[in-house]
Amino acid sequence: MRSRILATLLTAVLGATAAGCGGDGAGGTDGAPLDAGTKVSVTVGCMPAKSQEAQRKEWNEDVAAFQKLHPNITIEGKDAFPCIDPQTFQAKLAGGQMEDVFYVYFTDVQNIVRHGQVADLTPYIGQVKQYKNLDPTVAKVFKEGGKVYGLPRQNYTMGLFYNRKLFTKAGLNPDAPPKTWAEVRDAAKKISALGDGVVGYAELSSKNQGGWHFTPNGFRGATMIAVCNW
Incomplete structure (x- = not known):
């Protein structure tokens, strides 16, 4: 089954953008609700590289479907490699150079939440139909004080082999x-x-x-x- 991660993320971002939490559209400031028709641009990090043909195709399909429903919102993908660089991650975040939607390592989640560097997505999670199907232990990583600050992209389970x-x-x-x-x-x-x-x-x-x-x-x-x- 195809995992439409971008589509899921954009669903939550739609609500945050409407509330003025992202994008660089005219007519609104951070925290101030934007008019439903306001034109905004949302940058998204970790766009699959051109060499990842299948993933890139899914990404473009998700973007096209999203923008068809919301023609006033432009999605701008960033496919820099590596998409997450531990050496520059904190500097980009602190300097306001991070994409509106970005990926974060498991070990950094609580730190950026405590520093108020991510938006509270709780009011918009209800729009993410797949959210209820997430593994609770994985979804918990992005929660703090009863609020949701992110969505898991993927996870894996580790085990031991024995002779x-x-x-x-x-x-x-x-x-x-x-x-x-x-x-x-x-x-x-x-x-x-x-x-x-x-x-x-x-x-x-x-x-x-x-x-x-x-x-x-x-x-x-x-x-x-x-x-x-x-």
Whole structure:
């Protein structure tokens, strides 16, 4: 099923724009409601690159459909690469150079909410029909004080693989794998005790590319003991 992320975001942005929270149209200031027919331009970051033909096609279709319904609103996509640069993100935001609709890393959400750098979308969420279908734990990331400040673009679930043969060799039941971090730790110790270079638990990474899964481990309360460059 096609995921129409842009269409969903623009639905919420429509309400915020009408309330004067975005765009650069004449006749309104931030916070002041705009007339329904006022012409405005809304910039949207992370437009798919031309090399991503399928995603770019969906994006353009969403924009065309939106602008057909709202001819007074012009959507201007920005396809800079990388679309989110941690080195310049905060500077662009603080300097007012960020797009009206922009993507943000999971770890930055609460910070920009606390600093009042994002609009409150709560009054307009009712217009987003798909909102009720979002995973509550994912949607919660963009909530603060009962208000909604953003919508998730995508999410993924992480899991652990285990070696049934090693479980059996270590005296563990391969049909009853660990369900808690404490059980993972105990099983890892028993497997490591087999010796001969066997590692009970390992996170694989190289060239500084493991942060995306090391970070969730930290949020879950896991402790990083050592990092080995193999």
